[in-house]
Amino acid sequence: MKQTWIAVMVVVVAGCSSPAKKSSNEPAGGGASGAGSGSATSQVTKAARGAACEPSESDPQGSCGDGMFCMPMFPGGYCMSFCGGAGTACGDGVCAESPRAGEVCLAGCASDADCRGDEGYVCDPTWKACTMPEMLGPKIAACDEPARKRGIFDAAEEVSTAAGPGLYHHEIAAGLLPNGAIVGLYIAGGAMGAPNSLGMVRVAADGTLIEGDREFKTARENHFDPWVAVDKKGVVHAVWLGFDGGHAPEKNMEIGYARSADGGKTWTEPRPIQAVADCPAGTDGCMDKPMIAIGPDPKKKGKQIIYVSYYSEPAEGMRLVTSRDGGDTFSETSVAVLPGAYGDLEVDSKGVVHAVAVVSSPAHAFGSPDGTIQYTRSTDGGATFSEPVTVSASAEDIPFYFVNPTLGIDAKGKRVDIAYATGGPDLKWNIALVSSKDGKKWSRMLVDAGSACNHSVPNLAEDASGKVHLTWAESRGGGAIAHTTCTTSKCAAPDLVSSQPFARYSFARHAAVWTGEYATLLVDAKHKRIHALWSQVVDEDGKAVARIFHAAGKLSK
Structure with a gap:
């Protein structure tokens, strides 16, 4: 962001x-002031x-x-x-x-x-x-509801440290390799006005940390919003928002892109891939929030399409460019997707592209009925998108920050599930889960109904059995990451993902305690594993700073 x-x-x-x-x-020079020859200085x-x-x-x-x-x-x-x-x-x-x-x-x-x-x-x-x-x-009070029990996740591990780039780390985006290993990028935030770089995390299939403090460098001074996807050959594709200058309006903005064919060890030279009309030369502050997704070409069997969306200020909405040659080239013109910027982008097994976003503004930072969650899809390889559908309820309080609309599609490509944070300025937010088989009629439930704790930044993934897995941050116990599984009719009792309470549960942004607007949840169907990666605040010599964590667990057969 x-x-x-x-x-x-x-x-x-x-x-x-x-x-x-x-x-x-x-x-100047501290000389005498006033009349006369007195020796007193000003x-x-x-x-x-x-x-x-x-x-x-x-x-x-x-x-x-x-x-x-x-x-x-x-x-x-x-x-x-x-x-x-x-x-x-x-x-x-x-x-x-x-x-x-x-x-x-x-x-x-x-x-x-x-x-x-x-x-x-x-x-x-x-x-x-x-x-x-x-x-x-707001100042979010700790929620004293009963502590969660551990479930399917093993103990969490801190995978970025003070030795890494920047002062604090957040917004981890990761992809799953065919061998079960993970490659991720995160924002390495600096002091206000100082450059932000990107950091890299690589985790082996067994959960062993390969590296977490490596800097990912590009020619731009600042980097936000990394997003990662892996194609069927195991090539890792990454996008991010790059720009120069330490303040808004940002200069020389680009949607940066690079890929790695060796599991994140080496990368191609980063380059911009946005459509020129979405950020004309010399236009400052013109783009935001890129996302990338990869899936089958609905018109060419065996082929894949890379989809990259981003927000364009000149176009006043989310735009989409595509690559049909593995990322060598991207379309020169973009397609309209949604009016919002922050959300999720996925491709199902049939090649249908699904997008969701919050449509609101910073004026409604912590919840307002003026905000909505909107969904759309493309069945023609991203050439056109359907008329957006509002999936949030009428007059529902929708936050702008930390809402993170996230979506998944069941293994058969028949059901779309969307989760988002819901609630108003009292901060008693919950996680809403809405589901649909046709994209028009949506069922709805609260994931942790009855809880008065704050719930934010949900992340969603589907397993092979059709269950929805959800993680989120919550204020319970001072701050934690929780998990549950859901069907379309009910959710299981949530369990614990994080292993230690947050040093601070905060909604500050552009600060060392900023844990970001999104995290990552990955289901490895082949190896029957689930991985969560997130940012949480730790205490380092009396200073509260955000670091990246990873936890993994076994999925039931």
Whole structure:
């Protein structure tokens, strides 16, 4: 997920890490002020945290104290800094979480009277920090419902560490090789405004970690949203969002693509594959969220088609390009898919392409009846898609962040299953599972009905018996990954996937505790194994940071 309205905020980061500069009000060279020949020099008091300020392009700190920057998009300016695992200490303020700006150190308060109310500032009731309305995110309390029991998953293993690229790791996308091994890519996040690279995970069929801290490099400065698929020959295909510049609007954007024929050891030279019209040369901030899926060509027996979707701002929707030669070339024009950006893309055994996405906006970050989950399909190899169908219920609260619509198709290609997080600003979200045999009529149930814990970021996979496997993150016990199996009429009691509680269960984004908008669940029908890969927050020497984990289990015969 690319960066949003944090553009101005991250521009100033470089200045914050530089030596403090003199205020424009301070005489050059520290010379005498006032009339006469007195020896006293001017003493300019630097503004405190939360105070008004005015920066410039050459001096982001402006009149703010050392270690802070002036946030110009706030009325009158606002002296603040970044905090948490990707920032600095926040001893004189409150380190608060934002869904769009990471962890920010703001001025503390007890009531609105402590803030600059005449300029629109309020005392956030959750964080007790002076801010503009709706800037900060929720603080999710631990859910004290009974602990889950372990089920089919063996103990989880941390597969990325502080030795890997970046400061924190999230949004792992992985594919399954014919021999049962796994290859995955994840975002290696940096400090706000600093470059994000990609990291790589490779796991052997028996669950042994081959590598987890290797950097995947491209010519672009920043990388988001990796997505991975494996073709029938075992070739790994990967896409991601690449761009230059440390803030929005992003420059030189591309949907990057590379493939590996040796299980992720080596890769082809990364290259852009988007249709030119979806991001014309010189257009900033033009694309988002690529996804890749591979399946049989419905018109040519024995052949496969590679499908890559992504969101295009100029086209105002999800677009699709295809390759029919193993990724050597992609179509020069794209096809409209859905109006949303964030979701899932799959191809069934008959070559039908299925797509799902949330249609909403950051204004409805944590749930609103204005959001919907929409589904479409293509039966002609991606040449056209059916009219989108809304699969969420009427007036249902749909979050924008952490909703992750995810889909699967049963082994016979007769049933489509879609899961997504459902709920409103009270954060008592559950996971909805909807199913259909014709794409028009949908059954519906809640996966963990009766629970008041927060459930988010579901991931879905189908096994050979027709059962739906689901994993999700939840606030139970301070934070965990849970799993269940479902038929179209009921779900089994959920069991535990993760082996240790999260150090923090957070909805902060662009921060060291950001666990991402999606994870991976893979069913290995050949070897009767199931694999889950996800990001969870751990404590590293007192700092909360997100790392990648893997757990595997045996499927029943």
